[in-house]
Amino acid sequence: MLELKQIYYSVPQKNSDKRKYILSDINLQFPDGTTTVITGHNGSGKSTLVKLLMGIEKPESGKILFNGEDVTDKNVTERAKEGFTIAFQQPVRFKGITVKNLIDMASKKNCCPKDACEFLSAVGLCAVDYIGRPVDDTLSGGELKRIELAVALAKGGSVFLLDEPEAGIDLWSFDELVKLFDALKDKTLIIVSHQNRILEAADRIIVLNSSEKPLCGTRDEILPQISSGEGYCCKIRNNN
């Protein structure tokens, strides 16, 4: 079980001494073996929440508990070693580091093409074509996004944080992406997304809203509210 208790996170406001709260009094639970989709309007704190879970950002106050252990002060490396795995919304590009290098670093072994194929084919890429490619600006945004997911699979772990995994991979059928989520069903899977197809694949849905407490419940409880505009859409309107 992954838990957030009374999490607060703020950023400095431009031309002011005041701080803007991105997350206020966030209390959430992510049970083992469940798929949770986090959605919400732009700036509602979805990516921030993922970064807090991964240890990239630190909360101003509050606690993050993983299987009862307080991991709030653990850094990115320590969380990665605890089993936290992230696929970033905007994957970073390198100069000279290849797809194989990243997969090797993630899996902690010298992968043969067959090993790499397992991860790359799961995201619709042919290992032979990609394993030696540098992870630089010669890759398209969609290719980079798929490689990011393949590297996350290669790393493995018990908590997967996927920040808008569908972004930029329009041509890749959603069925394949949903299949990938299915393969991670026994993990704690946390996905940031706005896509209906992905929301439909969730066990639980969290709607973040920076001015109110998050809306949280099972897919069947939350989806009708989002679709009818009672929840998500209303909140977007209220925020505009």
Added chain:
Amino acid sequence: MDKTDIELLEKIAGLHSIPEGSFNIRKNGERLAGNSTSEIEIVPKTDKSGIDVIVKAGVVNKSVHIPVILTAGNFHDTAYNDFYIGEGADVTIVAGCGIHNPAKGTAEHDGIHTFHLSKNSRVKYVERHYARGNGESRQVFDPVTTVYLDEGAYLEMDTTQMGGVTYTERKTYAEVGNGAKLIVKEKLFTENEEKAISDFCVVLKGKNSSADIVSRSVARDKSVQEFRSDMRGENECFGHVECDGILLDGARIISTPKIDAASPDASLVHEAAVGKIAGEQLVKLMSLGLTETEAEEAVIKGFLN
């Protein structure tokens, strides 16, 4: 050859034993071993120290190794090597120098190389510089490379300085003829209080000539690097110069570009970026379980790969 010689040769030229075909191994200013073939002739110079490497026209898929090792301290070695590549030939030349300096003084090797590439010939030139001292010694390389590319010729220069070099000043001058192409991939690593200067002057003389000079460097501790490039387009041509530098600790990198479109049909580009390792690159690798130091090393290794 002793153990040190073998270690240095492996480091700079990937050699585990005496190579086949044409080769020339130079140690402390003398020819240690060598072989000349009818296709690639190696002729020691008589007026000064060095060799002529003559590749016959039409010779393809052959390679020649000409490594240099310096194991004597307080020694200044200058080698004048000229390469004559025949029409239509296609060869790989593996050069480089390894210095092991056990003394307190300076060990210096200056390779003065001139390449003459005939019409439609192709050369891949690989050169590694590596040195190790004892903390009080100086290891110096001051190579001078002059390149003449005839019509349709192609030269790819992969040069790497791996570390331990107290001071280097590399000068490269190239004249590129009609339809000829020069590719340079330079990799430079400096640390401690080392200094490295790389100075390129490329003249794109011929119609449809081109040059692509890419320098990637990593400077750590208090080391200083200077990258200077001067590219002149005298015809319808394309030239690109790129200097990418990673700075660590208190190091300094100076990049000075000059592009001169002497012809209205010349197209010349210069790019330079110097700075610390991007924070998000470190975070990505740390999210795979690497420590910050390991992530930094992985970025540098990839960058200089």
